[in-house]
Amino acid sequence: MNEKLFQSIVQALIAAAQDVFQTMIFMQITPKEPFARKGLDSLAEITGVISLTGNIVGSVILSMDTKTAQTAISNMLGDQVENEQEIVDGAGEITNMVVGMAKTELSNIGCDFEISVPVMILGRGSAIKHLSLEGSSLTTIPFETEDKSVFHLELYAKDAS
Amino acid sequence: MSLKVMVVDDSMVMRKLVIKGLKQIGVDVDVVEASDGKDALKKLDPKTVQLIISDWNMPQMDGLTFVKKIKEAKYKKHIPIIMLTTEGSMAKFEEALNCGVDDYITKPFTPDKLKKKIDKVMGLA
Secondary structure, three states: OOOOHHHHHHHHHHHHHHHHHHHHHOEEEOOOOOEEOOOEEEOOEEEEEEEEEEOOEEEEEEEOHHHHHHHHHHHHHOOOOOOHHHHHHHHHHHHHHHHHHHHHHOOOOOEEEEOOEEEEEEEOOOOOOOOOOOOEEEEEEEEEOOOOEOOOOOOOOEEOO | EEEEEEEEEEOOOHHHHHHHHHHHHHOOEEEEEEHHHHHHHHOOOOOOOOOEEOOOOOOOOOOHHHHHHHOOOOOOOOOOOOEOOOOOOOOHHOOOOHOOOEEEOOOOOOOOHHHHHHHHHHOOO
């Protein structure tokens, strides 16, 4: 995939994640150095996967531990959340907002694609299999929260043609 | 202001967030919750619901199909609909308005933004 476009998507995702956490979760997050890794097993206990289709094909994956997700959803609702289903649902909605916001930003530079509803995967180390992984550009972006916990946003994408 | 609102979103956290936002802006809210368009059509009582706030991307029946069905129905089309969605491009905005959506809010949202849109569609602005 064109490196410039790939980096534009990465930057849009980073900016969207920061905006969503600031606006909805009232929490500052700091992006750390992105890295590449082999394989795509889930990096944390709760993982949201959104598929991208259109000019580009791929996925955005948001992985966070239960405690990090619980803190984020509790902040968002202004109430301590204990229910696991609610924590998973909230993590999916965070994934949805981050990808949706990045999508809007990218449409301004002519990069149009559709997004799926988030698919949630539970358990660290679960295999995430993709049919279109071959030939895709991949990156993993760690984010540090105010309480020093870390979650990851991952992108793999390639041109549709 | 007292308002009977239907909130349609497949995320229960997002539904809670909308309800929290409504309370924060001073709405004495009576809520009907639905998890997608199909569920909303089943639960909608057009005699009592005064406003619908609906997501776009949902399983079973998406928000746009739901809006079209409401706006085609003689006894339901008067209900104002605000679409609350991650779909923020101009093309999507126009598509939604063409289908009969009264106004549009992109996620993430603030209670202030919600208030402005509600005031506008309810004729209070």
